[in-house]
Amino acid sequence: MNMSGSTVRRSGVALLSAAVLAALPVLPVLSGGPGDQGATAYAAEAGGGHAEQHATGRWRGGWAASPQSPNVAFGQNWSETGFARQTVRQVVRVSTGGSQARIELSNRYGRTPLKVAGATIARTGQGASVQAGSVRALTFGGGRSATIPVGGELVSDGVGLKVGALESLTVTLYLDAPTGPATFHAQAGATSYRAAGDHHSDLGAGAFTETSRSWYYLSGVEVAGGRAAAHRDGVVAFGDSITDGYGATPDTNSRYPDELAERFAAAGRPRSVVNQGISGNQLTNDTSWAGEKAVARFRKDVLNEPNVGTVIVLEGINDIGASEWPDLPGGPTPDVSVGQLIAAQRELIREAHAKGIKVIGATLTPFKGAAYYTERGEIKRDALNDWIRTSGEFDGVLDLDRALSDPADRDRMAAAYDVGDHLHPNDAGYRAMAEAVDLSTL
Template identity: 55%
Template sequence: MVPSRFRTRLPRAAAITAMVVALGTPVGSASATAIPAATVDGSAPDRSPSVAESRGGGHGQAWSGSWATAPQWPMPSNEWLGPNWSMDGFGGQSVRQVVRLSTGGSHLRIRLSNLYGTMPLRVTGATIAKTGVGAAIRPGTMLPLTFGHAPHATIPPGQTLNSDAVPLSAAPLERLTVTLYFAEPTGPATFHQGGLTTTYRAVGDHRFDNGAEAYAGGTSHSWYYLTGVDVAGGPQAARGAVVAFGDSITDGAISTPDADNRYPDELAERLVAAGKPIGVLNAGINGNMVLTDSPCFAGDKGVGRFTRDALDQPGVRAAIVLEGINDIVPSGDIGCGAPPLLTAEQIIEGHRELIRAAHARKIKIIGATLTPIKGNDLYYSVQNEAVRDEVNQWIRSGGEYDAVVDLDRVLADPEDSDAMRPAYAAEDKLHPNDAGMRAMASAINLRIL
């Protein structure tokens, strides 16, 4: 549980800002190599032998990521970020999850992760369909998913798995519903806490239910085991994907739930409107830091997860990095261990490590300046502002990123450049609201993608 001294000290929005209010299982050494892109016709990609994978049938086009989220350790629920089911996991239950694609295709597959599992994950069965209202799906669109042509699968701890391809044609920005059924106890679940999208749970096997009646027993705003949906084929086949990599601002914290108003969602809408079939994948995690693992809930450090969560995404062609605020302002010890104080030079060297990793894979990497923090009592100080300014000056003028998006200046208040423009700021003065998310996406020159 969250210490009462912390609960009473912060209002709800400020508590989200603090980003360390959930106490969870300490981060261990489990890791997995993300599954590389395969072709729809099942030709074998290069891959690590430790990765569990299945391949599907189709027309031979390469896969491209259309939706993704970054996996996290299981963690307890808390009063600010809402309930989640990760600590208990599932058993004899169906989990129905909704995602919005960024690009369309004639064939789809899903990606599942047991990265932080402590036991084999047995998926009894799964389906995919076009989303109706709430937990309901559109009649006539449901298809069973298979894994290596079997209706069930077992994913060892620390590994990931692709489903086979299914011939379900989906349009850009269309919502899909993935339902997983677990007949046996799963143990604590690899999940993504800040989904900002309603997930539904039902007792028993309700994979094939068109209606929502069985799913009336409880909801969560997190995603469980599901880390990606890939597309291939179709008249406007995706030409690769761009990964938005970062912390809670990328993850969409304080944007409107169930509205897909995160800045990567807004960027996807711009690309669709411009007729550019490029996927946008969100690899943000609330509280994430460039250089420090979080033993509570903010995920593996950016330099540790960048290859897995960004560079290994199917069809990735570019990555946008917006991260470092949480390295400047460690949140202190509330039971998670106190992160170290870092200098601008250390944070810059962390960014350089990300740049080297992207360039080694011939992937374009775009640096985003760190957004304003003045007005937030937990984050702003004269000393912290000096570090933010130094990091931003290097991002702007260092010449090491392939391109730069100056989100600091886009969001800054004309009357006080250290603060966020009131029209763009959420209550905590740190996170952008929906309008701020749109402004961020609008600032990205689509040609650099």
């Protein structure tokens, strides 16, 4: 495959030694496929080339989802069996618009190279249908197919497609050869569709007879052109299920980062806001079902995003609660001290500041009454929140604890914001989180 117009990102494993990388020549900017005016092809270790070469480039994150390893911890999905001679169609909403679009695909947790036999992007119709006249064939280095190595990620060539802020787009992939277990994002909160055979250019929904509430291989949609900012102003929401949007009404884009993007659009200045939350994720512990620990995935999921200026960090409640709860998949995780949580937060701050990215620290939301609540855990939450509020180490503080707490019991989430498990907000709660953000700090 000719890689002259698409961008290869290596993630999860170091595919080339430092010595080999040092010996590689600097690759020039090359002409890409249709609509792509000079994407860059290179190989780099996680957190390297793309973030550094495109941090102030023309591409902006329109939508993103953090890749996860195959598992069924949250219910049945297609990740463990993968795909063969099937088409998967996925709907996402972009936070900001432009005149060009491209996608990022991830094989971060694949066991075999991933062959993509065909791909399209289009404006979303009803359900699995797409709007006539909007379907664009995607290319990778000028070719209609691509193979992504184990642990790798690939960005398509750009394609001309006028996209509005808060517009839904449909990305369709035809996967001909058996994929094996699939890199995916478990809690999409959106419906994905599957069809037997090759239907990646179909307008209608008829062939798409199976549905799932996860995203597969698709880890980003980027846009360029339009009313782009002259400086880095993208926002990444980084966290666990409360960032991921667990409990929000499916297919309504009611997660707090979605609501934040709507606030920017309503103010007449749409901005890139992408969601890098993983349900169940922890700051300090890896799990097989909830992703790598935050301090490990931060570089790949935040620093590798194009044109990021600010990251909002909301992590730590699962480290506190999971050590107290034997019913978690895989059992409880190791106990963690407040000092360890602070050290992990400081590591994220250092890495972001080294890239010129502001960090907004979000206080942990109330969880009294949740399945893994204990008084010992509450003491830890209070101590970490006190440090977030008063340490002065963040560039700003988002006090979600106070935004969502019950005035009569500050350790408990207000009933009007509680989805019912006393841990996750409902749609109104996610809206309140977004409304608590001071837009001038981002």
